[in-house]
Amino acid sequence: MHWADSIAKALSHRSEKQVIASGITPSGEFHIGHLREILTSDIIKRACLRLGLDAQFVFFVDDADPLRKVYDFLDDSYEQYIGHQLANIPPPDENGSPDFDRFKEGVSYADHFLGPFIQALEHIGVNIDEIIYNYAAYKSGKVAEASRIACNQSDAIREIIERVSGRELDEQWFPWNPIDSDGSIDGITITGWEDPIVYWTDSQGREGLSDVTKGEGKLPWRVDWPAKWVWRGVTMEPFGKDHGAAGGSYDTGKEISVILGEQPPYPTTYEWISLKGVGAMSSSTGVTIGPLEALELVPPEILRYLITRNKPNRHIDFDTGSALIELADEYQKKLGDLEKGPGNWESLSRRQQVAWEKLKAQLIYSQIDPSQAPHAASERVTFRHLAMLAQIRKEDAGVWESLQRSGLISGQPDDDLLRRLEMMRTWINGPHFPESFRLRIQTSISDQAQSYLDGRDGDYIFSIHKGLSDCVWGAEEINGVICEEARQREIPLRDAFQTMYWIVLNQDFGPKLASILAEMERQEVLNLLQLAIDGLSS
């Protein structure tokens, strides 16, 4: 069974109505790891719906959280905002300085980072039923009840945190972080509690009060999280392994949740996504691939597929190199398999049946439009093939022409293919394109190639030159010349092609050679061959 279906099944034992949540603090650039959080929720929601449950997906934006530090991408002037809530501070401009103009227009620091992310989510088919801005939720009193209970039960909550997490809270600890007169929630001492008012003294020695029902502050994270579960009725939430560690915030949260009046949601911890060979995603070390950047490389369904095919507890190495091409081609191949059907169902072993069901689920959950059944693309243009064509043909029209000629598409390319070519070009021109797929059509013969050619039959190259100078310029004809000449000389095809690969690409292998040559100008090819011949006779 697919992992999302197992979770949905477990949830169905609890209730018909499911509220699946995700929460992210918009403190900096979003990366593909955040995408896993959201997609995990989205896929579970779809699994619930498929099972006939009533399911909603709510996305909590933790914009009530304070700015923790001046990140690398921020100007030093952000120092003054440390401790201030993300919904309340200006967004950075391209230099990392506070952009007051945009702030005046109503764009906060949180909005700045959130905007592009939400946009990416739309492209990737994530259907969020409700976005909850935590800051606004506090302001409007949604968290009032939970906040009052927490403050009234501060001893019990303190006991849970100390016992479960094993860390000691200091004397001053209180389950409420008020905002001081400057807008900061750092360095404040609680001096009293009189439902619903918290009395405090800030770092400057100024005193004040904070009404917990009016959002004049927030609950500390370990209490804030279960409070969200309770007031919004969350029944399921996936979270990163940091929260899932023993004594972590889920462990304390599930007990605090009970004090606040509700059972904790069904948990799922998910593993990190790291960038192949570089390490875990981290905004601070600059090891990131943003969701938008990822979407520029691969079609959104491939990103969904990446998440659905891996169980949440499975670590993912996001490989932007050749593995990405393989992933995309694998996806397409599986769509084809699905369309072909499982064959005689009865004759399959139980294992094979399970595998089939899972394959089906993976593809269903990969669809951008949940109402669309997976179907094989009408054209079988693989990523591999497109990667080659995009490198040989600089103009899009040339690519379409080539695909038409080879019969892979009929007529004009559809939108899907247009998009894929655009992405392929972005990929090829960017830093992530795998070197092993890069084609370097030569304009001269390298020493290395020359030394290979010296041990070969020079007449063969000469006859190729002759044959290609007057044949019809098409892949089939070119291939015919190469093979025919080789056969006449009893040269194994393998050797013949290697010879040609060395001349054209300066390596001993490559994609279908004839199709490359057919894409080149005849004169270009002849020039190269002539150079090779010249090199031999010297």
Place this chain on the structure above:
RNA sequence: GGGCGCUUAGCUUAGCUAGGUAGAGCGACGGGCUCUUAACCCGUAGGCCAGGGGUUCGAACCCCCUAGCGCCCGCCA
């Protein structure tokens, strides 16, 4: 120190809350496609399921122990 996860063919892995002959993809090898090695099709080889113990008629699958690797435990998913 506490905890989580992983360890199945060369590589990536499925199967583990239905315990009953180990599935797949890539790669390799062979063949076919009127003739490449990154296309396509067919086939072959390759696994004492990390190690040990236990439960069972029977364990990759359940329980215990050990080892290796990765990661999390100051609100960075």
